[in-house]
Amino acid sequence: xxQVMQIPQYQHVQEGEDxxxxxxxxxxxxxxxxxxxxxxxxxxFLIQLVKSGEVKKQKRLTFQFGEAxxxxxxxxxxTQTTDVGTYFCADxxxxxxxxxxxxxxxxxxxxx
Amino acid sequence: xxxxxxxxRHLVRRRGQEARLRCSPMKGHxxxxxxxxxxxxxxxxxxxxxxxxxxxxxxxxxxxxxxxFPKEGPSILRIQQVVRGDSAAYFCASSPLGRTSGNTIYxxxxxxxxxx
Numbered sequence: 001x002x003q004v005m006q007i008p009q010y011q012h013v014q015e016g017e018d019x020x021x022x023x024x025x026x027x028x029x030x031x032x033x034x035x036x037x038x039x040x041x042x043x044x045f046l047i048q049l050v051k052s053g054e055v056k057k058q059k060r061l062t063f064q065f066g067e068a069x070x071x072x073x074x075x076x077x078x079t080q081t082t083d084v085g086t087y088f089c090a091d092x093x094x095x096x097x098x099x100x101x102x103x104x105x106x107x108x109x110x111x112x
Numbered sequence: 113x114x115x116x117x118x119x120x121r122h123l124v125r126r127r128g129q130e131a132r133l134r135c136s137p138m139k140g141h142x143x144x145x146x147x148x149x150x151x152x153x154x155x156x157x158x159x160x161x162x163x164x165x166x167x168x169x170x171x172x173x174x175x176x177x178x179x180x181f182p183k184e185g186p187s188i189l190r191i192q193q194v195v196r197g198d199s200a201a202y203f204c205a206s207s208p209l210g211r212t213s214g215n216t217i218y219x220x221x222x223x224x225x226x227x228x
Contacts, residue, residue, distance in 0.1 A: 006154075042203060042219045043155065088154055099145070099168055100217075102154035 004029075004091050006103030014111050019079050021106035023072040023089035031092040032065055032072045033100065038085040046074075079110050116141075116206050116220035117186075124226045131191040131198070133223045137206030143167075144187045145217060146179060149201040161187060194227045201225075 005024045013019050023032065031050050035043040047056055049065035049072060056063045062075045076083055086107045090100040117136040125131050137144050143162055147155040160168040161181035172179065176194075181187040191198055201224050205217040 042221045045216050045218070048216070090155075099157050099160055099170075100147075100155070101157070104154045 004089060004101050004103040006089055006106055008106055009104065010107045010109075012109045012111065013079050015081060016078050019076040019083070019108055021074050021087050021089075021108075023074075023103050025070050025091065028069050029065075029072070029091045030069075033090045033092065034063060034072075034074055035088045035090065035102075036085050037088065037105070041085075043088060076108075079108070081110050081112055084108060084110050116204055116218050118202075118204050118220035118223050120223060121221065122224045122226070124228060125194045126228055127195055128193050131194050131225055131227075133189040133191075133202050133204075133225070134186040135189070135204030135206075135220060136186040137204075138218055141206035141208050141218075143207045144181050145205045145207075146187075146189050147203045147205065147219075149203060149222075151200075155203060158189070191225070194225070196227045199225055199227045 007022050011019055031048055033048045034046040036046055037043045047058065047063050049056060049063055052065065052069050053067045054065040060077045064073045066072060072089055074087055086105040088102050088105045090102045092100060116138055119134050123131055135144060145160050146158040148158055149155045157171040159166060159172050159179045161179060163181055164183050176192045178190045189202060201222045203222045204220045207217040
């Protein structure tokens, strides 16, 4: 079945360092969504990318969608302790907005 | 505006008992989705419901699991004869429209089921 791979699984950074997580698929992704889940919390929607090559920014976060729509990335500049959590990408499967195929996530820890 | 409300937040059941998890979608949302998250894993889609209809249950285990979203009241995810492997966080999400691209879905805070 359709799978979304995410790397790395874990990332430990010093506060102020940059962080990037990558999302890959062997098949063309339809729309890619990114979520953040704090420890013990629930997934919170960050952004959706729709177009090939799309780049969107939210303050220190930069989201990219690959030209072939088979990969996506989330980059955080100058991490802060508030960035701690697990970042998930999700493909919108079969056109149904709620049937999301999630990657396994990248767990970010930030050392002050 | 109240968000997606789930209860109970934490539930402990002995093997063989039944677990019932409830979800009230956001006001104005008529589409509900259930996801399961095992420890250190991503979320796995289980079922998509509209009022009184199951739209997509492709992620539901064939046995012991059922879901409903009645005309009145919350959506219910029911797990019969629970086993230890059912221990997980169960997240409900809702959206105003189901099959229209561009809609965000909103997750509840989850129900953590522990089977002892």
